[in-house]
Amino acid sequence: xxxxTSRSSLNRVxxxxxxxxxxxxxxxxxxxxxxxxxxxxxxxxxxxQVQARVVAIDPASNSVSLRGPSGNVEVIDVNPQLADVKKxxxxxxxxxAYQKAVVIGVDKLATSxxxxxxxxxLAQPAANGVVTxxxxxxxxxxxxxxDRKRHTVTLRGPTRTETLDVAPDVSLKNLKxxxxxxxxFVAAVAASVSRNGAELK
Numbered sequence: 001x002x003x004x005t006s007r008s009s010l011n012r013v014x015x016x017x018x019x020x021x022x023x024x025x026x027x028x029x030x031x032x033x034x035x036x037x038x039x040x041x042x043x044x045x046x047x048x049q050v051q052a053r054v055v056a057i058d059p060a061s062n063s064v065s066l067r068g069p070s071g072n073v074e075v076i077d078v079n080p081q082l083a084d085v086k087k088x089x090x091x092x093x094x095x096x097a098y099q100k101a102v103v104i105g106v107d108k109l110a111t112s113x114x115x116x117x118x119x120x121x122l123a124q125p126a127a128n129g130v131v132t133x134x135x136x137x138x139x140x141x142x143x144x145x146x147d148r149k150r151h152t153v154t155l156r157g158p159t160r161t162e163t164l165d166v167a168p169d170v171s172l173k174n175l176k177x178x179x180x181x182x183x184x185f186v187a188a189v190a191a192s193v194s195r196n197g198a199e200l201k
Contacts, residue, residue, distance in 0.1 A: 047191050049097040059086045061135070063187075066096065073160065074101070076188040077135055083193045083200040095201070097191045101137075103153065103166040105184040108175060109140070135187035143179045146172055155183060 012089070055073060063077045064085045075180035076098050078085055144161060145154035153172060154163040164185055166172060175181065193200045 004005070035161070046095045048100055049095070050097050051093060054088050054094060055090040056092055057085050057088055057090065062189075063135075064088060066094070072163070073177060074162070074188055076190050078190040078193060082190060087200060092195055095192075095194045099189045100165050101162070101185050101188040103164050103170055103183055103185040106153070106166070106170055106172075106175070107182050109182060111180070112157060127188040136184065137185045137187055138182065140180065140182050143175055143177055143181060145177055148172055153183075 041086035049200050050066075050068050052066035052068045054064055055067050056075075058064070058075075060087050061077065062080045063075055065073055065075050076096065139155065139157045141157040143153060144156050145163070147153070151166045151168070151172070152163055153166055153175070154161060165185075
């Protein structure tokens, strides 16, 4: 499948492991130091705090799918040391603070590709010998919407449509609605999860 890739895009893709290492090294240690009482900085990203309904649970990856107040569904990874998603049930209402998924690379395909998704679990040694992990997701998707003011892009993938924040150094200038793209993003990561006012452990 042909792909128009600039040298800067190639450099971004090569830099993905380093970006992930930075996110992992800064996100989880910061969680223990900061209360989730509102939007805050975790590494370079702010936390979003919402009340949402559990619509799916994946114990294998310790991730949860939540439907937010506006009806959107987002899959959020949860550090097993932070909370065990197996203690949740479909329909539970939870309060969650999380770092949103961030697109770290996007390239327009020369031809329309078959929508696909590849998830890769990456581990990164953290402080005190604790190993944390994050998901690197690569998708072939169709651009549904571009918000250049908010620097977000809505992508229709093989299983769902997602609106994602885009890293500041990733340009959206040459993209338009309807384009077929190959995008790489770091999945959303929870910083705190509570149910009925109690932290989920």
